[in-house]
Amino acid sequence: MSIILEAVDYIYQLGSVHETNALKGINLVIKEGEFVGLIGHTGSGKSTLVQHINGLIKPTKGKVIVDDQEVSAKRGKLKEIRQKVGLVFQYPEHQLFEETVFEDIAFGPKNLGLAATEIEKRVKKALQMVHLDYEKYRTLSPFTLSGGEKRRVAIAGVLAMDPKYLILDEPTAGLDPRGRDEILAQIAELHQQGMTVILVSHSMDDVARLTKRLLVMHQGEIIYDQETRQVFSYYEKLQEMGLDIPTVTKLMHSLKGQGWSVRQDVLTVEEAKREILQAVKQAVKEEQSHA
Amino acid sequence: MIDVKNLEHQFLNPQGGYQEALKGVSLQIKRGEFVAIIGHNGSGKSTLAKHLNALLLPDKGSVIVNGKDTKASDHLWEIRQEVGMVFQNPDNQLIATTVEEDVAFGPENLGIEPAKIRQLVDDALKSVGMSEFKQRAPHLLSGGQKQRVAIAGVVAMKPNVLVLDEPTAMLDPLGRKEVMETVIKLNREEGLTIVQITHFMEEAVLADRVIVMEEGSIVMDDSPREIFSQVQKLKALRLDVPPMMELRDHLAQAGLDLPRDILTVEEMVMALCR
Numbered sequence: 001m002s003i004i005l006e007a008v009d010y011i012y013q014l015g016s017v018h019e020t021n022a023l024k025g026i027n028l029v030i031k032e033g034e035f036v037g038l039i040g041h042t043g044s045g046k047s048t049l050v051q052h053i054n055g056l057i058k059p060t061k062g063k064v065i066v067d068d069q070e071v072s073a074k075r076g077k078l079k080e081i082r083q084k085v086g087l088v089f090q091y092p093e094h095q096l097f098e099e100t101v102f103e104d105i106a107f108g109p110k111n112l113g114l115a116a117t118e119i120e121k122r123v124k125k126a127l128q129m130v131h132l133d134y135e136k137y138r139t140l141s142p143f144t145l146s147g148g149e150k151r152r153v154a155i156a157g158v159l160a161m162d163p164k165y166l167i168l169d170e171p172t173a174g175l176d177p178r179g180r181d182e183i184l185a186q187i188a189e190l191h192q193q194g195m196t197v198i199l200v201s202h203s204m205d206d207v208a209r210l211t212k213r214l215l216v217m218h219q220g221e222i223i224y225d226q227e228t229r230q231v232f233s234y235y236e237k238l239q240e241m242g243l244d245i246p247t248v249t250k251l252m253h254s255l256k257g258q259g260w261s262v263r264q265d266v267l268t269v270e271e272a273k274r275e276i277l278q279a280v281k282q283a284v285k286e287e288q289s290h291a
Numbered sequence: 292m293i294d295v296k297n298l299e300h301q302f303l304n305p306q307g308g309y310q311e312a313l314k315g316v317s318l319q320i321k322r323g324e325f326v327a328i329i330g331h332n333g334s335g336k337s338t339l340a341k342h343l344n345a346l347l348l349p350d351k352g353s354v355i356v357n358g359k360d361t362k363a364s365d366h367l368w369e370i371r372q373e374v375g376m377v378f379q380n381p382d383n384q385l386i387a388t389t390v391e392e393d394v395a396f397g398p399e400n401l402g403i404e405p406a407k408i409r410q411l412v413d414d415a416l417k418s419v420g421m422s423e424f425k426q427r428a429p430h431l432l433s434g435g436q437k438q439r440v441a442i443a444g445v446v447a448m449k450p451n452v453l454v455l456d457e458p459t460a461m462l463d464p465l466g467r468k469e470v471m472e473t474v475i476k477l478n479r480e481e482g483l484t485i486v487q488i489t490h491f492m493e494e495a496v497l498a499d500r501v502i503v504m505e506e507g508s509i510v511m512d513d514s515p516r517e518i519f520s521q522v523q524k525l526k527a528l529r530l531d532v533p534p535m536m537e538l539r540d541h542l543a544q545a546g547l548d549l550p551r552d553i554l555t556v557e558e559m560v561m562a563l564c565r
Contacts, residue, residue, distance in 0.1 A: 042433070042463040147332055174379070174460040176332045176490045177531045202463050205534070242465060247534040247556060254560045269534055273541040276563065280547065 001067045003030040003053055003085075003165060003196075008062035010048055010220075022048045024220040026062070030198065032164070035191045037207035037228060038200045040217030041242045046200050047090075049217065050167045053198075054085035066165070083112065086163030090170045092154035093147070101127075101145075101153050102138040108161045126156035130186055148179030152186075159190075166190065167198040172206065184210060208232065208246040208267040216243070229265045248272040255279075292452065292484055293320040293343060293374075297352035300338055312338040314507040315352065322451070325478045325485040327495040327515075329530060330504035336488045339504070340454050343486065344374035357451065372401070374452040375445030379460045381437035382430075390432075390440050391416065391425040397448045415447035416440075418481060419473050435466025439473050446477065452484040453477060459491065471497065492519070492531045496554050503528065516552035535559045 010023040022045050030036055040046045051057040052064050055071040055078045064071040071081050089095070098104035105126055109119045127134045130152040137145075142153050155171070168187065172180040188210055191197045201207050207214060207228060214231045216224040218241045224231045232238070232245045235253050239245075252266045252275065261282070262275045300313040313335050320326055328336045341347040342354050345361040356374055359366040378384060387393035391412050398408045416422045419439040424432065429440055438458055445453060455474065459467040471494055477483045487498065495501050501518045503511035505528055511518055519525070522540040525532050532540075539553045539562075549562050 041465070174457075178331055178529045181529070244464060248538065251535070251538070251556045251559055254556055255563065258560060258564050260563075269538050269541060272538055273545065276538075276542060277545055277547075 001032045001164075004028070004063075004065040005049075005052065006063040006065070008052060008059045008064060010045075010052070010057065011060045014060060022220050023052075023059070026222055028215070028222065028225070030165075030196065032196050033194060034213060035197045035211050036199070037211035037214040038198060038217065039202070039204070039207060039214065039243060044217040045220040046217050047169055048220075050087065050169060050198065050200060053165070053167060054082050054087050056087070083161050084163055085165045085167065086158040086161055088155055088158050088166070088168040088171055090173060092158075092171075093142075093150035095157075096142040096150060096154055099141060100138065101132075101140050101142050104142050104153060105157045105160050108157060112161070122160045122162065123156075126160040129159050129190065130156045131182070132156070146179075148175055148182065151175065151179070151183065155183075155186075163195075165196045165198070167200070169200045170202060171199070172201075172203065180206075204232070204244050204246045208249070216241070229267060232267065233265050235264075292322040292324075292357060293318075294355040295319070295339075295342070295352070296355075298339070298342060298349050298354060299351035300335075300342070300347060301350050302338075311507055313342075316507070316509055317352075318502070318509065318512075320452075320484060320486065322484055323478070323482050324500060325475075325498045326487070326500045326502060327498035328486065328488045328502045328504060329490070329492070329495050331529070334504040335507040336504050337456050340376070340456050340486065340488055343452070343454050344376055345370045346376070372448050373450055374454060375448055375450035377438070377442055377445055377453065377455045377458050379457045381434060381441045381461075384441040384444070385429040385437060388428060389425070390421065390427050390429055393429055393440060394425075394443045394447050397444055401448070411447045411449070412443075415443040418446055418477060419443045420469075433466060434462040435469035438462065438466065438470050442470075442473060442477075446481075446483075450483070452486065455485070455487045457488050457490065459489065459494065467491070467494075490531075492533050495519075496533060503530070516554065519554060520552045 005026050005028040008023055008026040012020040012022050038046050048057060052059060055076060059072050066081050066085060069081060070076055096104055098107060102123055105123045106119050109122045124134050127137060132152055142150060171183050184206060187197060199211060211228050214228040215222055216231060232249045235245055246267055248266055248269055251272060252262050252264045255262050256264055260279050262279050266272050266275055295316055295318040298313050298316045301309045302312050304310040316339060330336050345367055348362055354361045356370050359370055361370055385393050387396060394412045394415050395408050398411045416425055419442050421439050421443060429437060459470050474485055475497060478485045489495055496515045498515060501515045502509055519533055519536045522532050522536055533554055535553050535555060539549050543549055553559050553562055
């Protein structure tokens with residue numbers, strides 16, 4: 001089971017003077033259980049791409065298939081697909097509207113026509129997944145919560161639909177470091193429990209830490225679709241596209257430029273430490289053998 | 292320039308009780324300084340910022356701006372003209388249909404004559420690098436451009452102090468860079484005093500001085516080098532540590548002899564290549 005995009009083109013405002021080719025010939029397969037990062041400059045087509053996956057936008061050309069169902073078909077089973085593919089937008093807390101946390105999370109499951117006991121079960125489970133205490137939060141108004149809590153409630157609303165695929169569009173934007181770490185840890189946990197996750201992000205450090213596979217978009221095209229580690233070794237190319245690389249990766253490139261023999265596909269502080277210590281040890285050994 | 296003494300502030304919380312947002316904060320900010328305030332949501336950063344231009348008034352203690360007490364209501368408008376505020380979301384701060392009209396809104400309300408307003412608007416737009424966009428509609432600009440227009444709107448009021456509350460939180464990396472370059476330029480070239488609240492440590496590193504807030508109190512107040520070299524303390528507060536500082540800490544523990552204040556990749560390369 002998987003998400004498949006075949007030669008997808010999307011043109012905004014087709015036929016007008018504002019015609020913009022937002023996606024150009026996108027081919028992509030995402031398999032169940034993967035954790036995929038998606039990066040790119042603002043306007044590169046990231047959000048347009050993910051909105052195709054649950055049928056919010058239909059391609060101008062090409063096909064989008066989720067688990068053997070064609071999302072892009074004229075009579076696609078959109079309700080089913082949208083339940084299967086949960087999409088968490090940027091600033092999802094702007095979409096909170098109910099009087100209590102319970103009602104807000106229950107909104108989706110209610111619309112599925114589920115029984116009251118099943119709805120309660122779903123709300124409980126969703127709150128548990130985002131580490132908010134059911135008894136404490138269920139009666140509170142979502143508008144009295146902190147920014148990080150609101151965002152978790154909004155994500156719980158998507159999780160309550162019991163999706164198989166979860167797409168998050170910059171889920172940590174605007175949060176403080178603690179809120180960000182909590183959300184990222186929860187996403188990693190959901191993935192470990194078997195959820196397929198697509199993470200759209202501007203933070204190279206976040207995708208470096210979490211994802212194994214990374215897509216890079218630029219001007220409506222997928223430029224790279226490789227192992228995350230591999231992608232960040234294209235330092236110059238990424239910079240040309242206005243993208244950054246993780247700080248420690250930058251350090252390794254600079255050290256290499258100074259003649260150090262270190263790997264350049266380093267993503268975390270721990271890896272950098274190991275590489276540097278090894279290089280220093282090596283240098284000391286060579287000095288001793290020369291002496 | 293700004294003198295905050297034993298400032299206390301309480302909020303009514305939704306459960307009906309009182310919550311102490313500021314617990315006796317004291318702080319002096321000198322003219323021309325660039326101060327970054329970091330800390331978690333709920334630590335009191337924004338409450339403190341709102342006291343600096345009398346959007347909030349002290350429950351106890353005092354805030355003196357350029358010799359004027361914020362509690363004395365006859366100075367209110369002078370203080371607000373002198374200390375300009377820029378907030379997180381540029382979309383909530385732009386109101387007019389063209390960039391120049393938006394920037395003119397503040398000076399117009401001060402009752403300044405039109406020719407002078409023209410001059411103030413042109414100067415303000417120039418100082419944020421947005422002159423060529425003056426006839427454009429604000430909603431068609433990028434996030435970074437919008438925020439620069441919002442800053443110009445405040446600069447046109449000729450303030451001495453610019454208080455920015457997470458001005459880059461909703462921007463992409465390019466927009467963040469644009470705004471930070473603008474803020475630094477206003478500080479260095481126009482001599483504006485800057486107080487910036489941020490969650491991005493790479494922005495705090497650019498300041499002359501970093502203040503760390505936690506639960507309504509100032510817990511650290513020093514140069515960025517001193518603050519960020521205290522890796523363990525920052526981690527205990529669950530704040531971000533710049534990656535090079537963290538790496539330096541790891542390498543030092545493993546026995547490498549490195550200076551204790553390495554902030555940037557360049558400094559790390561230099562230290563390692565000695």
